[in-house]
Amino acid sequence: MILDRLENADRYHALHPLFPRAFKWLAEANSQDLQPGSRIELDGKRLFVIVDHRTTRGPEDSPLEIHHDYIDIQFALQGTDEMGWLPANQCSLPQAEFDTDRDIQFFDDQASLYVSVPPGTYAIFFPEDAHAPLAAPAGQEVRKLIVKVAVDVHASQA
Numbered sequence: 001m002i003l004d005r006l007e008n009a010d011r012y013h014a015l016h017p018l019f020p021r022a023f024k025w026l027a028e029a030n031s032q033d034l035q036p037g038s039r040i041e042l043d044g045k046r047l048f049v050i051v052d053h054r055t056t057r058g059p060e061d062s063p064l065e066i067h068h069d070y071i072d073i074q075f076a077l078q079g080t081d082e083m084g085w086l087p088a089n090q091c092s093l094p095q096a097e098f099d100t101d102r103d104i105q106f107f108d109d110q111a112s113l114y115v116s117v118p119p120g121t122y123a124i125f126f127p128e129d130a131h132a133p134l135a136a137p138a139g140q141e142v143r144k145l146i147v148k149v150a151v152d153v154h155a156s157q158a
Contacts (some may be wrong), residue, residue, distance in 0.1 A: 001085050001131070002124040003115050006075070012124070018047045022073055022147045025049070026122070029145070031077045036143070046150040053143045054134055059084060059114065062135035064091060064107040068098070068127050071149040075122040079142035083123055084111025084132030091130050111135070117144075127151060 002012060009023035025042055029049075034040075036053035056062075059082070066088045074083070086109060093108040111132050117123050125131045134142065 001115075001126070001129045003117065003121065005121050009122075016071065016149060017153050018043065018149050022047060022149055026073075026075055026145065026147065031143070031145075034145070046153065048148050050146040050148065052146055053141070056082070056134045056136040056138055056140040056142055058138040059111070059132070059135040061138070062132040063095060064109055064111060064130040064132045066091065066098075066105050066107070066127065066130045067103045067125075069103045069151055071127070071151060072125040072131070073122050073147035073149065074117065074125070074133060075145045075147065076117045076119050077143040077145065078119055079140055080116050080118045080136060081133055081142045081144060082114050082116055082136035084135045085113045085115065085125075086111050086130045088128050088130045 006027060013020045021042060034051045036051055038051045040049040042048055062084060064084060064086055091107040091109045095106040095108060098105040107130060114135060115123065
């Protein structure tokens with residue numbers, strides 16, 4: 001997991017060949033024009049953005065989740081998102097089998113760490129990072145962009 005501000009994104013460009021494009025898009029995006037629930041494809045299935053506007057649920061109602069095929073860059077626009085974290089290999093209480101179509105699995109394990117992600121800040125979660133977004137006290141509005149970066153850069157673009 002990485003937690004940082006957008007102005008420091010160039011420090012992480014070497015971690016993945018699609019990171020420079022993802023961070024460039026975040027820096028140039030006009031968040032006022034982005035509709036909640038929309039999906040913006042930057043490079044087919046290899047790199048896309050989900051525009052999210054939700055209400056926080058509190059830590060007890062925010063299960064940990066993991067992804068195998070995608071890295072999440074969760075960038076806060078408005079409101080502070082509290083996100084739980086636990087190494088994925090320490091998750092032992094699955095709610096169901098891994099959903100390969102949606103690339104997600106939820107767990108009832110408790111996060112070992114919570115971080116605040118205020119506006120202008122992002123958290124990067126790799127497949128080895130179980131994470132629990134929207135864990136701030138229930139009822140707070142959060143607007144964020146979730147950039148999905150394919151782990152396999154050779155994945156189909158379609």
